[in-house]
Amino acid sequence: MRVPGWSPAALVLAACLWQLPPGRGAAGTEEVIVGEAGKNITLVCRNASQRAGEVDWFHGDPTTVPPLFSSNFTLPKDVRFSLVDSSSLRITALRLQDQGNYTCKEVLNQTAREHRLQLLVASGPSNVTVSISPSTLLPNGTAYVDKHNTVHFSCTASDTHPEPTMEWIFQQPGLSPEMFTKVNGSSTVFTLQNLSLDLQGNYTCTARNPLSGSSRTSAKELLVYYPPPSVPRCWAQTAQVGMMLQLVCSWPGGYPHPILQWTEEEQDLENSSWVVNATGTGDTHVETLNSSRLFHGKEFKCVGSHILGQGTEELTCTVQIKTPSLVTEPLKTCFVGGTVILTCRVTESNPPARISWLRNLSHPELEIQPGGRYLLVQEGSVSNLTIQNCSHGIDEGYYVCKAENPVGLREVYVSLTVKKPVNIVGVVGAVVILLLLGILVISGIILYYNPLLCLKGSMFRTQDSDDIFVLVDSEGEEEEEEEAEEEEEEAPDNSSVHRVTALVNGNNIQAGHITESDSSELHSLEEGEREERPTMQKQNLPFLAELDGTVGGS
Template identity: 50%
Template sequence: MAAGARAPQPRVLLCLGALLARAVSAGLEAVVIGEALGSVTLLCGNASAPRGLVTWYRNDSEPVFLLSSNSSLPPAVSRFSLVNASALHIEALSLQDEGTYTCQEVLNNTRCFPVSLQVADGPYQVEVNISTAGSLPNGTLFVAKGSQAAFSCRSSARPPPLVEWWFQAAPGRAELFGSNRTLSSFVLLQMSPGLQGNYTCAATNTLSGRQRKVTAELLVYSPPTSAPQCSAETSLVSSTLQLTCRWDGGYPEPDFLWTEEPGGMIVGNSTLGVETVNNSQVEDGKTFKCLGSHIVGPALGASCVVQIKSPSLLSEPMKTCFVGGNVTLTCQVSGASPLAKILWLRNLSQPEVVLQPSNHYLITQAGQSSNLTVHNCSRDLDEGYYVCRAENPVGVREVDIWLSVKEPVNVGSMVGTIISLFLLGVATISGLLLYYSPVFCWKGGTLRGQDMGDVMVLVDSEEEEEAEGVEKEDADEEEDETREELTKEVHKHGHIHRVTALVNGNLEQLKNGLQDLQDDNSAQQSDSVQDEEPS
């Protein structure tokens, strides 16, 4: 207030006191809200009514003059001015300006109009804090999956602001967590990927309606759930060695560091885990190591190794195919790291010409096993060496396979020849057995002391006896024909038994046959003696 401001007259005090008492009791005073550092205009009653002399007072312990429409009275503070010779306009509001103001109008009579001014301050700053959260270089916050996260929000304002927490998953609609004057902090016990998104704290001044909000993006990271896997491959573009490291199950992707072991010389570092190695660094048996690290652990990371090896080949050295038939050549590769490329070649005048699949050549591959099938074999075109080649960035291995093409065999003739040879062998063996078997002996009924010649003599003697029998029949027709026939039958059957025994190798039957032969010879000799005696 300016020092030269005049004190109000007694009637003014009476008017203000009575009016203030009635307005407070009836709740009729106007309320105007302004913001600190802003401006506000307080109206004097009904602005459309005719105006007389208007004077504004500040109601503290006693009325304090502010300014008047009487130009001879200067305003107490330069921030105060009249609008339309009646309304009080205040610039650069402060908290001290809050209070009750009275407009006194003197026209035909004196009227007083009270106005309550409330000054709102803030919120000027909203601070959001999420504990146990890490921060990325761009300011984004993150927490580990399964961990706890404590959220708090602070804001300076007068009066204390209304605090609201909102959550919005990306993409999705915002979800209200709560809204009251005390909800400035809360805790989430189990962070999961579903709780990843934008967290917004909104502070609202209940007087001015001014709102300030701060949004924090929170990511929920999880470490890989499996062990890292290393592999070596051949680059399709440059046929160089390509190292690949995978560590699945984590979010975000881990970082990978490839080193050459032993020694730890760095080959490359990236988030892809793929590195290309120069051919000069590739040697059989060399080892490369991949070290994976993740932003949420484990602290020491995880690693895997891969060893580079040249291929080894296994195949049959010779194969046979009949003219017009089919044959399959097989080539098995083992121990190759990275996996080998398998090719088939003909070892002819141009050994470097690779065989291509066609109607004549069918090439199939399953894993590291390759098959070459030759259809409709021809001696002129297909017989010869075939080469299976396996190559990777470490080395090249080759193996030769000789394919022999033959004319088909007549199966019927072969079977007949086999049977004939078998029978001939059986006959030969039987003859040898008979020739080298123990010698037959007539004396004492034994089978020793004689050779096969004796048996043959027996057969010849029997034939001679039969001839003599015939001559006797011609010479002596008076003999008893019944006896002669009986004698012939006995001789005849004895001969059959003996021959059968010789053929079948039945020694017992042969022995019996020889005994019968001796008996027959003795009988014949007796008969001959009897025939000779009468003469």
């Protein structure tokens, strides 16, 4: 059967109650009606006829309780009860104590007919409360938690009869809702650990009365926050338009975005007069400053704060601006038609300096542009100007390397000299010839004064040379002395015998014994040679001889 106003859950429960065993429901119950506390309900007497003379309503067993309401009564005991259509009982402002078994009894011509029914009264839920702890509420009522915490979710329904059914529904932004738990009872609790951004969204708790189908809902938006994993990072740079200083502070990796603030001597820069522009996009805050009050060594500090509140010692970074410093080679040389590279290096600059090259000192604003014979390459803080096909009249002179940032300007000069190329082949040939001549002269001198280094010393001399070498053999000398003594003993009166170990005269070598007459000839020969070569000893010619004995009876 279908009762108007009944929910599917109430019908199911009514079907179950219809089959309640004795003791839980009255025997012979023909109908189950569900009403809500505080509302009105009408109990229809189904068996009553229009000709019935008397209709009585009983709250309980008719044999044990008096009538609750009768058509014969002038005034009912409770004004909440009234009779409708002479047979139906209307109850206003229904209460929990009105729940129970009701019997309608009709009396017609001394014949009684009864209709039994059961009234169930449902109450609530009147209030549902959602709690998320630990959490903090924003001004708009949204709760946020730290994702590293353990978070407890609880939902409680009050003034509910019978106990309600509790269910949790989670909905991420832009997605469909999803039910993830359902329990019976007036409260429910669950816990989440290590929350991520996927668990950020709306948490809705619904308490539903199983009899009436009435429900109450409470929802709370939950945000999962986490701080940046590192400390703020800041630096200085030059604005793309104009020579103005930009201070950049970045602190990424957190949710929500942190609050970043640039300060100078503990004063907020954003409110100062020399700040041209201040922009903040998410995790980065940029302030553009006029360069009129900048100077070398000035410091700025960036202070970052997050809603979760980190330690102040980890939330700052400092920038110190510096004027550029340059290093270069002041003197460079290039040969006509050759290539030369002029190098300029920035050793110190914050923000990084813009490097440019100038050629004409009378017009310093004219910069050298890459192209043609000029090639400009900059790698980091080093700039190289390459000049190809050097020309004496065009390229020789001074060059200016200029480094500029919003803090200041520095310039250095490079002097380039262009020379005519030298005949390298001729110079190398002359050097080689001189080296060869020197080697030949030294070799000739060594071989002349030390002929033993050669296979035969006479190859470097003329065959008419009068140099005499005496070769002495110590063992042969002793043997010849003994033979000479024996010869002197055998012929003491005839002649004097002389021994010559070795005589070298020119290319002739003689060895043996000579007599006195031979010695006299040798003596006369020596005298003649002395007369012809009186200066032989002065020429330092080697003359070695060994003569044993006397010549001419000496």
